Amino acid sequence: MSAGATCIELRDLVIRYGEVAAVNGVSFEVARGEHVTLLGPSGCGKTTTLRAIAGLEQPVAGSIAIDGQVMYDAKTRRNVPTEQRGVSMVFQSYAVWPHMTVLGNVAYGLKVRKQGRAEIADKVERALDLVQMRHLADRPASKLSGGQQQRVALARAIAFSPTVVLFDEPLSNLDAKLRAEMRLELRELQRQLGITSVYVTHDQEEALAISDRVIVMNVGVIEQIGTPEEIYNQPRNRFVADFVGSANLIRGHVRESSAGPSTLQFVAEGGHVLEATAAHALRGNETEVAVRTAYIEIGKSNAVNQLPGTVRRRMFHGDFVQYVVDSPVGQMIVRHPPTNLVPEGEKVELSFSPEHCVLLEG
């Protein structure tokens, strides 16, 4: 199979817990070697979707295929058991077996596959090297710190060279500093090994940082699929704009005659006219545009989308400064690098380019 070919394919997947549809018609594809993240608030069905790929949840409708082989199909009633799907998984709780050593944990998948002793030793060593845990190979798994358990879980998941690795919020139990480090390492590892992976997280920063593509989910359905840049720059709807990054939402309507090829005119409540862009074909029911807080300039003059305002509040966050500015289209939140601080009460000019003023689907 060539690079870029489809590796995982989900079609119209539905999973129910009793009467509640936890996953309600989810379809997406993951290409070979791609790193895709399922992002959403808790209860959005992202973990359930992931567990269904592993065969740990049974869907009621739809289909799942891995490497072109049907793993689940509601119509033909095919359901390949978990252990025969050839996928691997890192659990949120790590699920490191406390009654084995680090070595025992990592070798498990290889032993199940009845590989030779030398081969097992070799592969375990390589996996432990990758996560820098070789020196702890003989330690009982119950005597590991959270970060070390995380590494063992990771080594165990990759030791038997699976083509697909599933990650269920693997970093959520680590502290912020360690999480940032592990993020980098995970990305590095994933590139090095060329594995296909599906990753679940509720942390939008994490999702943007480590993914080739992000799938934003909410209440059992997909809200948007795209590269991190697309998700950030062109949020499809209010949910995505709000959940990923921070954005100002401005209510109003599209001026009828304005539908040009690239830009259009948006009349904000109060009459102010903004130049905006739309990533989708206009339907006429759009009522909001989103402007990312990071894309708003202060004090620079711009031909279009210029708003007079007064700084109401200034909050110093260190890496950035957040201003709350009163403007004709309502209160705007603006994030700026902590240089050239503007005092509270100052009159300012806000501006942003039309491509950063994104029309949301109604």
Next chain:
Amino acid sequence: MRPRLNSQGLITLAVLLAVAFLVLLPVLFLVEESLNTGDPMAFPPQQYGLANYLAMFEEDLQVIINTVVIAVVATVMAVLIGFTLAWILTRTNVPGRKKLERLMELPYYMTPLVGALAWAVLASPKSGFFNQIWRWLGGTGDLVNIYSMFGIAWIMALFEGTVAFVMIAAAMKSMDPALEESARVMGASKLRTALTVTLPLVMPGVLGATLFVFAEMLGSFAAALVIGIPARVYVITTAIWDSTLSYPPAYGRASAMGLTLFVVMFAMLTFYRWVVGRGSFATITGKAFRPRLMDMGRMAWLLFGVCALYVFLAVLLPIAALLLTSFQRFATALLGQAQYTLANYELALALGPVRTALANSLMLGLGVATTGVIVMALLVWVIYRSQLAGRGSIEYLVMFPQAVPRLVFGLALLWAWLNMPIPIYGTLWLLALAYFTVMLPLGVRTLAGVVLQIDKSLEECARVCGASWLYQLRTVTLPLLKPGVLAAWLLIFMACVRELGASVFLMGPNAKVIAPSIVSAFASSGIELTAAMALIQTFTVILALLILFRLTRGMTRELT
């Protein structure tokens, strides 16, 4: 999908029926017999009526009064002991806190029967050790007399105090110290914080412990049997026992009293569950906090003394008294007059009935613990890990024997199997069946605790790694369960070896077990021989306990 669902339904139904047969059927027999106003030995009864219940209130009013008075006094003492110890061990910097806490479990393993025998040695009038020393010091008359209502209550409180301690300590441990700290931050004094925050939060736990202990006291038998019968103080359990000894046995009367006791205990335990369930608003979050320990300064050693005194009175002193007695020809605390001998042990081990009773108890313990653990593990799997419909009712049935006093359950089984066409009455088989049934709640709860502790993803991960169900069972599930299964096995084994309440009714001339034999030795032969027998039983249990401690320590190490 359909056929699988049906076979699962069949399994559930079979399990339900089997458990109901063991648990509910005897109780139904008891209900019928309690309404029998004709010939008490006739089955089925020729006449029905409420005479047995009415007689209880007319003729046995004193018994009911005794029961309530003793239970109330004993509960107050036990809760006081439990509360004091719990507060000391969870909230103060008493030296050796962790070790002391472990020691508090000991009285529970001592058993009230051994405790009552020991206190009979210590505090009986005239020959009791305390009174011997009192007269040696120049006192006259008796300093203490254990053969009284207060004596019975004292022994019950001493050995039930540890139960109250465990329950109250759990409530105290699960309280977030931030709740108290925020009261202090708001400006409340230490005392005000204790009264307005700590006490209300701990109250449901204390109330729950009080109810639970009171229910246990109502149904307790050992101390009332050993101390109450010589003292002619009858409580309801000994009255039940006594009425089956008359000729003809008054099974109807006994059943009516047994059922009344059962209904009262059941109501108390239901109320207890309601209190604990409702009272969980703030204290019980399932998370163990590390409460801030109060610095007691020099007082800490005083508190240490309080804890040590409890262990001394409930464990060390009784064991020492029994040891001393068992090695003497005539029990005396005045060591100068003592004549030491090994004759009591030789006699205990040489007497045919005692030997067979001990052997029978050990055999029953081994058999019931082994088969019990296997069957109970299956039950636990059905109740907590399967998706079978009706698993809730199985759980309820399995826990039901907990609400039935052992003695009443023994009586129910006696009556049921006297009248069943399968001739196992008077054999070890009936005892085995009875032990299994009364151990159900203990075994299932212990095993469930371990099963629920095992994170499901530990098993799922094995499957994802490519293991089949059997391989996963062998390499992950069973090794993780092993310490818990061993712990459950030992607990059941110990409980079988010291079982008294159900055994007194069910053992026959050819199927004797050890605990009732100790009681009858106490009634008919010397205290010296009885002490030797009690110690032989105790050391068998202690041996099992030592193994248990080793194993559970290993388990907690592995799982944390």
